[in-house]
Amino acid sequence: MSEVNLSVQLGPLRLQNPVLVASGTFGYGSEYADLVDLNRLGGIMVKGTTLHPRAGNPMPRMVETAAGCLNSIGLQNVGVEAFIREKLPFLRRYQCAVIVNIAGDSYEEFEQLAERLDGVEGVHALEMNISCPNQERGGIHFGVDPEATREVVSRVRKRTRLPLIVKLSPNVTDITVTAQAAVDGGADILSLVNTFVGTAIDARTRRFKLANITGGLSGPAIKPLALYMVWRVAQAVKVPIIGMGGIMNATDAVEFLLAGASAVAVGTANYVNPRASMEVLEGIEQYLREQGEKDVKHIVGTVRRCKPGNEF
């Protein structure tokens, strides 16, 4: 059996394979290390990291919905200093890429996070989480405003030499506009999508199910929406894309690659099955063999129109 090449080059970031685990769904890697061989992952996008530790939102923070889940964790995390001191040394032992997801409330916080992590051994890239409330701009989000997106990305770009990934919010009218803004600001790679804002109500008690009222929807429920957005953005920009949103198995992952993503991230599926990322990786390899493909790059963006009269 011939070897299949799974390594991918995302702009300046090389990954040994295209399977990552999404921020907030895999902790800092150590939580899964006895069940998942971290050396086999393409990369780990660590829990969203802020300048200072955060306690997070009140409970309830997470609720199941039809084929999905709403979360309003509130960026509970140890803060960047504790991440570097306590979490990173463990991750350095593995050969997968370590991508630090950074979240700031202001331009300055993003700048400080980027500066702090630049040149830190064992950090391979930054992923900017720009769907947090922007205090400076009266509570709107960086990620839904193209000009704020371009501005925050360009400020971070000036303060780091690391490959820069910008994670796009899907809560916009036209995601290609914010995608282009992120590229204009200097993004090397785009990751999409983050969660969709939603809510859930308990009819019996007549109350919201989340303490925070709203949360971010993830899981299989959002896959068609995410897939569409990845396909749209792949047409619109030239930088590589990490596709995510409801990937539960290898077939889902392959669909994102066909839509134009150069790599994928497994998120909510990690909760359902700790080994989901490994099964996705093995399944992609098997798919490529079955399709007679020797290199995963060759299928990226190759989706074609459906053939009329051949639906079944």
Added chain:
Amino acid sequence: MRCAEHCEVVANRPVATNQFEIEIHCPTVALHAQPGQFVQMRVQSGYEPLFSRPFSVFRRFPERGNFSVVYLVRGAFTQMLASKKPGESVFVVGPLGNRFLVAQPANEVLHVLVAGGVGAPPLYLLAEELVQSGVPHQQVVVVNGARRQDLLICQEHFAELGVRLWTVTEDGSAGAKGKVTDVLKALHERGELSGNRCQIYTCGPTAMLEAVAKFAQKHDLPCQVSMETLMPCGMGVCLGCAVKVRTADGTDYKRACVDGPIFDAAEVVWG
């Protein structure tokens, strides 16, 4: 040592109204589960419901590589679990979480295990461990409570261990009429409970845990509670099972799945 694998169902038998004990072949859990620890189980093939569900380990049968949990049928997931027949499989991740900590010196402490309804199983595993490790039977008190007799579980298992068993139901259909805290009050009035030689361990509905914790606090008794919450991942990463706890400088959130499910009752912020 823990696993994430498909495991065979060995038996699935009723133990009370709407409650079943499912026995599963899973050597890792059978060998390594500690009292208070849990497993995440998945029986659905699709995405309804999406998440696994946590269940405390009830009995271990290391020689045949099996363990069991008790569950109450009350939703789509537990209905699917109840339909599982011997020979079919369930997906098991575990054992997970921390364990009840046995107060020391174990032979001198009065161990008071307070169970409410379907919360009894992990306390059975603890009682069994205490007895097997040589703690005198009279030093192990089990207060087993439920709303009605037909919802009371683990009775015969506790009886077999020879521990001091107090039964209490809200309607008086089995044992004394009242609540588990009424039994604790009675024990306290008899002078059996005192802080330096007594340890309470409790598992059950949250309202009961809170009542037991407040009783313990009032009388300055050490108390460990097993917190129940939705646990989407069980691995400590989703942060969806947060438990509010007191810290030196205010409050913070801990994760029920990895920092718990067993907490010192004194640190939990209730309500």
